[in-house]
Amino acid sequence: MASRFDTVSFLSDYGLQDEFVGVVTSVIRGIASHVTVVDVTHGVPPHDIRAGGLALARAAQYLAPGVVLAVVDPGVGTDRRAVAVEVGDREAVFVGPDNGVLASAVAMVGGARAAVELTDPAFHLPAPGPTFAGRDVFAPVAAHLCNGAALADLGEPVDPGQLLPGVLPVSRMEAGKLVAEVLWVDRYGNVQLNVGPDEIEPFGEPLALELATGVRSASRADAYGAIAPGALGLVVDSYGLVSIAADRRSAAAELELGPGDAVILAPAEGGDGTSAPPGGHRGHSSPVSLRSRPPGRP
Amino acid sequence: MASRFDTVSFLSDYGLQDEFVGVVTSVIRGIASHVTVVDVTHGVPPHDIRAGGLALARAAQYLAPGVVLAVVDPGVGTDRRAVAVEVGDREAVFVGPDNGVLASAVAMVGGARAAVELTDPAFHLPAPGPTFAGRDVFAPVAAHLCNGAALADLGEPVDPGQLLPGVLPVSRMEAGKLVAEVLWVDRYGNVQLNVGPDEIEPFGEPLALELATGVRSASRADAYGAIAPGALGLVVDSYGLVSIAADRRSAAAELELGPGDAVILAPAEGGDGTSAPPGGHRGHSSPVSLRSRPPGRP
Amino acid sequence: MASRFDTVSFLSDYGLQDEFVGVVTSVIRGIASHVTVVDVTHGVPPHDIRAGGLALARAAQYLAPGVVLAVVDPGVGTDRRAVAVEVGDREAVFVGPDNGVLASAVAMVGGARAAVELTDPAFHLPAPGPTFAGRDVFAPVAAHLCNGAALADLGEPVDPGQLLPGVLPVSRMEAGKLVAEVLWVDRYGNVQLNVGPDEIEPFGEPLALELATGVRSASRADAYGAIAPGALGLVVDSYGLVSIAADRRSAAAELELGPGDAVILAPAEGGDGTSAPPGGHRGHSSPVSLRSRPPGRP
Numbered sequence: 103m104a105s106r107f108d109t110v111s112f113l114s115d116y117g118l119q120d121e122f123v124g125v126v127t128s129v130i131r132g133i134a135s136h137v138t139v140v141d142v143t144h145g146v147p148p149h150d151i152r153a154g155g156l157a158l159a160r161a162a163q164y165l166a167p168g169v170v171l172a173v174v175d176p177g178v179g180t181d182r183r184a185v186a187v188e189v190g191d192r193e194a195v196f197v198g199p200d201n202g203v204l205a206s207a208v209a210m211v212g213g214a215r216a217a218v219e220l221t222d223p224a225f226h227l228p229a230p231g232p233t234f235a236g237r238d239v240f241a242p243v244a245a246h247l248c249n250g251a252a253l254a255d256l257g258e259p260v261d262p263g264q265l266l267p268g269v270l271p272v273s274r275m276e277a278g279k280l281v282a283e284v285l286w287v288d289r290y291g292n293v294q295l296n297v298g299p300d301e302i303e304p305f306g307e308p309l310a311l312e313l314a315t316g317v318r319s320a321s322r323a324d325a326y327g328a329i330a331p332g333a334l335g336l337v338v339d340s341y342g343l344v345s346i347a348a349d350r351r352s353a354a355a356e357l358e359l360g361p362g363d364a365v366i367l368a369p370a371e372g373g374d375g376t377s378a379p380p381g382g383h384r385g386h387s388s389p390v391s392l393r394s395r396p397p398g399r400p
Numbered sequence: 401m402a403s404r405f406d407t408v409s410f411l412s413d414y415g416l417q418d419e420f421v422g423v424v425t426s427v428i429r430g431i432a433s434h435v436t437v438v439d440v441t442h443g444v445p446p447h448d449i450r451a452g453g454l455a456l457a458r459a460a461q462y463l464a465p466g467v468v469l470a471v472v473d474p475g476v477g478t479d480r481r482a483v484a485v486e487v488g489d490r491e492a493v494f495v496g497p498d499n500g501v502l503a504s505a506v507a508m509v510g511g512a513r514a515a516v517e518l519t520d521p522a523f524h525l526p527a528p529g530p531t532f533a534g535r536d537v538f539a540p541v542a543a544h545l546c547n548g549a550a551l552a553d554l555g556e557p558v559d560p561g562q563l564l565p566g567v568l569p570v571s572r573m574e575a576g577k578l579v580a581e582v583l584w585v586d587r588y589g590n591v592q593l594n595v596g597p598d599e600i601e602p603f604g605e606p607l608a609l610e611l612a613t614g615v616r617s618a619s620r621a622d623a624y625g626a627i628a629p630g631a632l633g634l635v636v637d638s639y640g641l642v643s644i645a646a647d648r649r650s651a652a653a654e655l656e657l658g659p660g661d662a663v664i665l666a667p668a669e670g671g672d673g674t675s676a677p678p679g680g681h682r683g684h685s686s687p688v689s690l691r692s693r694p695p696g697r698p
Numbered sequence: 699m700a701s702r703f704d705t706v707s708f709l710s711d712y713g714l715q716d717e718f719v720g721v722v723t724s725v726i727r728g729i730a731s732h733v734t735v736v737d738v739t740h741g742v743p744p745h746d747i748r749a750g751g752l753a754l755a756r757a758a759q760y761l762a763p764g765v766v767l768a769v770v771d772p773g774v775g776t777d778r779r780a781v782a783v784e785v786g787d788r789e790a791v792f793v794g795p796d797n798g799v800l801a802s803a804v805a806m807v808g809g810a811r812a813a814v815e816l817t818d819p820a821f822h823l824p825a826p827g828p829t830f831a832g833r834d835v836f837a838p839v840a841a842h843l844c845n846g847a848a849l850a851d852l853g854e855p856v857d858p859g860q861l862l863p864g865v866l867p868v869s870r871m872e873a874g875k876l877v878a879e880v881l882w883v884d885r886y887g888n889v890q891l892n893v894g895p896d897e898i899e900p901f902g903e904p905l906a907l908e909l910a911t912g913v914r915s916a917s918r919a920d921a922y923g924a925i926a927p928g929a930l931g932l933v934v935d936s937y938g939l940v941s942i943a944a945d946r947r948s949a950a951a952e953l954e955l956g957p958g959d960a961v962i963l964a965p966a967e968g969g970d971g972t973s974a975p976p977g978g979h980r981g982h983s984s985p986v987s988l989r990s991r992p993p994g995r996p
Contacts, residue, residue: 108731111724117443117587118416118714121459124440128409128462131438135406135464138436138734140727142720145713148588149648161717164724164833166731176648179623232623233590234638237462289713290744292829325775325828340830350745350772415741415885416714419757422738426707426760429736433704433762436734446886447946474946477921530921531888532936535760 107193107248109168110139113158114236115146116173122234126173126241129227133245140166149176151203153361155268156286159206160341167193169244170207175199179232184220184239185265186247186256189213195253197244199235200260205268214262221257273297279312279368280305284361285343291352292326292337293359297344297367302336305369309336311346312366315358319370320346403434405491405546407466411440411456412534413448414471420532424471424539427525431543438464447474449501451659453566454584457504458639465491467542468505473497477530482518482537484545484554485563487511493551495542497533498558503566512560519555569660571595577610577666578603582659583641589650590624590635591657595642595665600634603667607634609644610664613656617668618644703789703844705764706735709754710832711742712769718830722769722837725823729841736762745772747799749957751864752882755802756937763789765840766803771795775828780816780835782843782852783861785809791849793840795831796856801864810858817853869893875908875964876901880957881939887948888922888933889955893940893963898932901965905932907942908962911954915966916942 110130116122127139142161146154154174162170175182175198183200190212196204200219208214220226220239225246229238243256273282273296280301286294302309308321311334323335329349334357339345346353346365354360408428414420425437440459444452452472460468473480473496481498488510494502498517506512518524518537523544527536541554571580571594578599584592600607606619609632621633627647632655637643644651644663652658706726712718723735738757742750750770758766771778771794779796786808792800796815804810816822816835821842825834839852867879869892876897882890898905904917907930919931925945930953935941942949942961950956 109727111720113717113720118441119443120586121411121441121455122587124409124411124438125459125462127438128440128459128464131407131436132462132464138727140720140723142724143714143717145715157717161721161724164721164728166724166728177623177625180625182625229638230640231636231638233635237638288716289718325773327773327776327778337829338827340825340827340833342826416739417741418884419709419739419753420885422707422709422736423757423760425736426738426757426762429705429734430760430762475921475923478923480923527936528938529934529936531933535936 105134105136105248106250107168107195108136108138109166110137110171110244110248111142111161111165111168112139112144112171112173113142113146113154113161114144114171114173115148115150115154116144116236117148118144122236126171126236129237129241130245130248133242134248137245137248146174150174151176151201152269153286155203155206158203159210159268160286162207162210165194168195169247170194170196170204171240171244172196172198172203172207173236173240174203175201175235177201178235183260184235184243185217185260186220186243186253187214187217187262187265188253190215195247197240197247200266202266202268205266206270208265209268214265216253217260217262217265218253218257219260222255225251225256271296273301279366282365282367284359284363284365287354287360290326291348291354291356292339293346293354293357293365294339294341295344295346295365295367298342299338299344302344302367305367308370310368310370311357312368313357313359314363318357323347326350403432403546404548405466405493406434407436407438407464408469408542408546409438409440409459409463409466410442410469410471411444411452411459412442412469412471413444413446413452414442414534415446416442420534424469424534427535427539428543428546431540432546435543435546444472448472449474449499450567451584453501453504456501457508457566458584460505460508463492466493467545468492468494468502469538469542470494470496470501470505471534471538472501473499473533475499476533481558482533482541483515483558483563484518484541484551485512485515485560486551488513493545495538495545498564500564500566503564504568506563507566512563514551515558515560515563516551516555517558520553523549523554569594571599577664580663580665582657582661582663585652585658588624589646589652589654590637591644591652591655591663592637592639593642593644593663593665596640597636597642600642600665603665606668608666608668609655610666611655611657612661616655621645624648701730701732701844702846703764703791704732704734705762706733706767706840706844707738707757707761707764708735708740708767708769709738709742709750709757710740710767710769711744711746711750711771712740712832713744714740718832722767722832725833725837726841726844729838730844733841733844742770746770747772747797748865749882751799751802754799755806755864756882758803758806761790764791765843766790766792766800767836767840768792768794768799768803769832769836770799771797771831773797774831779856780831780839781813781856781861782816782839782849783810783813783858784849786811791843793836793843796862798862798864801862802866804861805864810861812849813856813858813861814849815853815856818851821847821852867892869897875962878961878963880955880959880961883950883956886922887944887950887952888935889942889950889953889961890935890937891940891942891961891963894938895934895940898940898963901963904966906964906966907953908964909953909955910959914953919943922946 627633925931
């Protein structure tokens with residue numbers, strides 16, 4: 103067969119402490135020795151399909167043409183389907199479990215055009231046990247796709263409309279406030295919200311952040327380094343979303359925020375209520391107004 | 401010289417926090433620019449020869465033809481030997497310290513056919529100090545092997561029978577119970593035992609696990625996701641060994657088990673004593689019977 | 699354009715938990731598909747320019763010809779300059795922020811011969827926000843350099859003498875004692891000092907280490923494994939510097955030492971005051987003389 107792809111972009115929750123990633127990479131290259139495996143990340147928290155799906159979606163438009171292998175697979179060995187999905191916009195085939203981890207990324211690059219369930223064992227390795235599908239199913243399938251195997255050869259066709267969707271939280275207005283959710287906390291402690299810059303434009307400057315741990319004030323900033331010492335800033339991040347940040351400190355640690363936590367954004371009491379001034383902004387320090395946790399919140 | 405190998409599979413206890421892995425990789429590619437370095441894992445606990453040897457053995461049969469470089473080397477700079485070992489079954493040369501870390505993997509792929517001590521400094525880098533043999537000895541030797549250097553050129557021959565063996569614990573029956581040991585705890589908290597599924601077949605369903613922290617009950621399960629919430633399961637893992645697992649929880653954390661710990665498997669009191677029923681199994685929850693730690697155990 | 703380089707050596711403080719490294723790698727290979735990205739390390743502590751600069755300097759002489767990409771960039775999005783720097787001794791272009799992270803490594807390989815600020819957006823990606831210059835500026839510039847782009851095409855020339863220098867602490871003699879500083883603590887807990895072996899030669903054997911936590915005794919050793927159980931050794935490490943070490947224990951954890959901490963080396967009270975004997979040395983155990991922390995020290 104003619105070689106079709108020369109890159110496998112590989113994301114998982116395998117971590118790097120064990121040899122899982124090395125073994126999957128070795129299996130791929132043992133079958134398709136011309137392939138380069140690019141590790142997108144293997145630091146997805148164990149079993150965290152949502153976090154894996156969001157990381158893959160953030161990366162999707164930057165990945166090289168080829169196979170995108172995503173393995174966050176708590177249901178390995180059960181009747182969850184293993185699938186390969188061809189997408190609309192580019193030369194790429196997504197391979198992984200049909201549990202939602204692929205969904206947002208597939209949507210980002212044009213949606214699923216065709217899909218199969220990976221039912222033909224001729225493309226798998228013999229396995230002493232069912233727990234390492236990355237090695238025994240997904241890696242050899244990815245390699246065979248790189249070698250030119252047709253999607254239809256890998257197994258039974260699946261209606262793309264029947265693939266499990268990802269679930270992305272949507273922010274909403276309530277009583278003049280924007281009820282948002284933390285999508286992602288990165289290594290630096292930046293807190294990405296499911297909020298675009300347009301949504302907070304009416305709130306003026308600074309904004310109030312209502313959190314389980316209290317109310318904080320934050321001002322828009324053009325860069326992390328433009329946030330004043332001790333202050334919080336709202337920065338439009340590299341994905342075009344609003345993130346809560348601090349300069350060389352972890353906003354997430356300071357605010358005790360993690361993925362899935364609620365953040366309510368509102369005009370600050372005593373704020374000017376007007377739009378932010380044009381040009382560069384600088385965050386500023388503000389006293390922390392600690393209040394007791396609202397009843398019924400963790 | 402004609403190129404012989406194009407892959408170095410590299411395992412170490414270097415971690416990824418420092419630049420050790422990057423420097424070794426750069427040295428290899430500086431000498432043999434056609435080589436791809438596949439990182440098996442660098443997450444072996446510092447100085448842990450047993451853990452490194454087990455990880456290499458689990459990976460061995462999946463590694464690409466080429467050089468297998470394994471550096472877990474607490475004795476670096478002492479008179480422990482640095483060796484290269486050709487194996488029986490496949491096109492591979494194992495390179496590393498002769499301290500046992502290579503032994504189980506070499507045995508897995510057919511045993512040592514020939515070996516040399518890496519005594520010829522012409523294949524090493526000049527070194528300001530003796531502490532980084534990965535960079536100064538093993539990496540250049542691996543690269544020269546890929547470039548076609550003969551094993552015999554690298555140094556003095558060593559009788560393969562004189563290489564330091566690995567030590568694998570063997571389970572044993574005592575008074576109708578199987579005394580086993582934890583080989584490995586993976587990122588997910590699955591606890592691999594030195595026990596094959598045949599060995600526990602006579603014990604019926606469920607089994608009792610006698611641990612330093614108490615006695616727990618566990619049932620066989622075909623997949624992690626088939627273990628009931630709160631229960632423990634015994635799963636035949638991807639290496640064909642019995643592992644103690646839980647569904648989306650860390651069995652190791654819950655049971656306070658780590659590599660080398662003892663686990664005694666026995667028929668459960670009140671268990672049926674018969675073989676497990678055919679077909680799918682589901683684990684089930686059981687009360688935890690905590691007892692005081694036996695005297696003399698940590 | 700003719701391909702110029704086929705390797706990008708990549709160091710950052712991105713960590714491996716998020717997909718930053720994978721995305722940068724994908725962008726590079728999307729523009730220059732012939733390039734291999736070698737990860738030097740991504741474990742530099744967040745925002746730690748000094749640690750990143752030291753790691754890059756330790757690695758510099760071993761890196762393959764090509765682009766050296768170093769991103770530790772707390773000032774991303776501010777007016778800190780993004781630069782590319784050609785060096786004197788070898789075929790290499792360093793790319794990163796002009797904040798000192800490149801300086802020591804550039805000096806190690808011959809110094810800057812020419813430099814430009816990366817002002818031409820034709821070599822960058824369009825960016826939704828300014829916070830991920832690794833993806834949007836540095837990665838595409840590195841790839842275009844590999845593809846043969848000339849340094850002068852990337853932006854405005856910068857006087858190499860105007861690049862921000864790195865700051866390396868220098869040890870000094872005070873009242874017959876050597877006042878040194880910890881440069882680096884590696885994964886094993888070895889404590890590298892800014893001290894060469896010549897500087898401690900007059901102190902005889904053993905030496906006293908005056909630390910914030912007390913005074914300890916240490917003897918020279920040729921290898922970690924030559925340090926006696928419970929003792930501390932002074933080992934000339936793989937960079938030719940003196941490091942405080944222990945055999946299979948973390949000296950740093952035991953002594954509560956981290957980068958930047960002060961260490962005073964002196965002849966031991968009751969030491970012989972003569973030069974060390976020739977041949978192999980062995981460290982020896984010594985009682986720990988704990989004293990209260992000196993006033994004014996942390």
